[in-house]
Amino acid sequence: MSEAVTPLIEARGVAKRFGGAVALAGVDFELRPGEIHALLGENGAGKSTLIKIMAGVVARDAGEIRVSGRPLTAAHGAAECAAAGLAFVHQDLGLVDHLDVAENIALVSGYGRRHGLISYRSTERMAAEALAALAIEISPRALVGELEQDQKVMVAVARAFALDARAIVLDEVSSSLPAPAVRRLAQALTAARGSGVGFVYVTHRLEELYGLADRATILRDGRRVATVTAAEFDHDRIVEAIIGRQGLEELQDASRAAPPERGSVRLRVRELQGPGLHQPVSFDVAAGETVAFCGLVGCGSRTLAGLLGGAVRPTGGAVELDGRPLRLGDPSSLRRAGCTYVPGDRQAEGGVYSLTVRENLFLRRRGEPGARLRMRPQGRERRVAEELIERFRVRPSSSAEAPLWTLSGGNQQKVITGRALRTGPRMIVVDDPTAGVDVGSRAQIHRTLREAAAAGSVVIVSSSDYEEVVTQADRIFVMNHGRIDAELEREGLTPERLAQASYGSSKEEA
Ligand SMILES: Nc1ncnc2c1ncn2[C@@H]1O[C@H](COP(=O)(O)OP(=O)(O)O)[C@@H](O)[C@H]1O
Ligand SMILES: [Mg+2]
Incomplete structure (x- = not known):
């Protein structure tokens, strides 16, 4: 590509502070036409x-942003962006649950009209065209609140496409999408790029970049550390740019642990039934084993985690841990039996953001040992918290008395996972433990889970991250339409084969 091409987006020296904290320390960024x-x-x-500064959602302290060569005013807003041909899919998607798909698209791209009046028929037709252009099989009349997460993502993307934008910015939209859905998204981007649309694509899953991205810009602590072209994509080099040399070494250390021995059966699940399971589910898990459940969105793996974790009430079946029956519908009885659960939606359920890291680590929910103690030995708790912070590698390491919300997402997740493992549970159930978590924190969370398995915990993971599944689990169950479809061993399994297994079986279904 020639240097003379006017970039779609050109950011120069963009700086931003929040209170005393520097979020951006003068960043340059450039998006060219037809580039991902x-x-x-x-x-x-x-x-x-x-991204929020580009969108005019957050005001910049310094710097300049040009769109197709024209500077955006410092206080530019959504309308100026849309006029300049910029569209955004933010991390929270910004869809309205109680409206249907067509109206969600129309809210941004405009309602269809007839004789000057809003026409729902033409609004619906416009939405149908936007969806069809991306090969999305969702009815324009479907209520957004009733869609699966990957369908919502695709609606948000279709909405951005419907704006006829020249540049589309996608902020971590793939973080909870299973591989087959990501592939669909990638196809849509690649097709649109052919007509000159440029994309900014934020992800933590580096394997998504190969064959998709043309260039990558890496930020660290609010500075740009590198911009590399596809030809220069080298996994370790990118990881080093993201987390630094020391981080890379820690990460390589973390991935070097030997898998624990597989022992005798500890968890027996027999004919488990519940909402979202369309066939009774049975399986065993042995001591020292990590078992993963995965599949397309809505396949039932997340429901199964909820059932085993105590968040969803079963309608039938029996589950035994170490020969003793578990009362699945009863979270406090599960906790007394030594079972812990880390839900997928950490924003909503996982941690208490206003409490400190120490308080979160020692938060005792009903049924947990020590839950009824009125007076807590603070000094001791603080010492143990510092040990745990070290063990789980929470950063910054001085954060014991800092509120959880002040930590980065990856470090929050280390605390939440650490809390679940602090007491050495007999069983831990985790749902998408590293969705939206950066590479360094992800490796630490994986290490922590492996250590738990080696120490004798039964570890059950539901995951949308196929790379995580094939590297972390000993045995993998692929789910489809609420039942177990295939049981695979880790040996020789690749994310691609796993994607085929989950996709292939769903196609047969149709
Ligand atoms: N509204 C805000 N108020 C205070 N601090 C913020 C706000 N938004 C972001 N930050 C801080 O700015 C830094 C960068 O955050 P963010 O841009 O969300 O990072 P990323 O998207 O790369 O994970 C973080 O330290 C974050 O805590
Ligand atoms: Mg972010």
């Missing part, structure tokens, strides 16, 4: 802040 440009960095590196 990945924006990478640890949780808290400044990616979303840069």
Whole structure:
């Protein structure tokens, strides 16, 4: 590509502080026509802040942003962006649950009209065209609140496409999408890029970049550390740019642990039934074993985690841990039996954001040992908290008395996972433990889970991240339409084969 091409987006020296904290320390960024440009960095590196500044949602302190060569005013807003041909899919998607798909699209791209009046028929037709252009099989009349997460993502993307934007910015939209859905999204981007549309694509899953992104810009602590072209994509080099040399070494250390021995059966699940399971589910898990459940969105793996974790009430079946029956519908009885659960939606359920890291680590829910103690030995708790912070590698390491919300997303997740493992549970059930978590924190969470398995915990993971599944689990169950479809061993399994297994079986169904 020639240097003379006017960039779609050109950011120069963009700076932003929140209170005393520097979120962006003068960042340059450029998006060319027809380019897919990945924006990478640890949780808290400044990616979303840069994007929100481009969108006019957050005001910049300094710097300049040009769109197709024309500067955006410092206080530019959504309308100016839309006029300039910029569209955004923010991390929270910004869809309205109680409206249907067509209206959600119309809210941004405009309602269809007839004789000057809003026409729902033409609004619906416009939405249908936008969806069809991306090969999305969702009815324009479907209520957004009733869609699966990957369908919502695709609606948000279709909405951005419907704006006829020249540049589309996608902020971590793939973070909870299973591989087959990501592939669909990638196809849509690649097709649109052919007609000159440029994309900024934020992800933590580096394997998505190969064959998709043309360039990648890496931010660290609010600075741009590198911009590399596809030819220069080298996994370790990118990881080093994201988390630094020391981080890379820690990560390589973390992935070097030997798998624990597989022992005798500890968990027996027999004919388990519940909402979202369309066939009774049975399986065993042995001591020292990590078992993963995965599949397309809505396949039932997340429901199964909820059932085993105590968040969803079963309608039938029996589950035994170490020969003793578990009362699945009863979270406090599960906790007394030594079972812990880390839900997928950490924003909503996982941690208490206003409490400190120490308080979160020692938070005792009903049924847990020590829950009824009125007076807590603070000094001791503080010492143990510091040990745990070290063990789980929470950063910054001085954060014991800091509120959880001040930590980056990856470090929050380390605390939440650490809390579940602190007491050495007999069983831990985790749902998408590293969705939206950066590479460094992800490796630490994986290490922590492996250590738990080696120490004798039964570890059950539901995951949308196929790379995580094939590297972390000993045995993998592929789910489809609420039942177990295939049981695979880790040996020789690749994310691609796993994607085929989950996709292939769903196609047969149709
Ligand atoms: N509204 C805000 N108020 C205070 N601090 C913020 C706000 N938004 C972001 N930050 C801080 O700015 C830094 C960059 O955050 P963000 O841009 O969200 O990172 P990323 O998207 O790369 O994970 C973080 O330290 C974050 O805590
Ligand atoms: Mg972000």
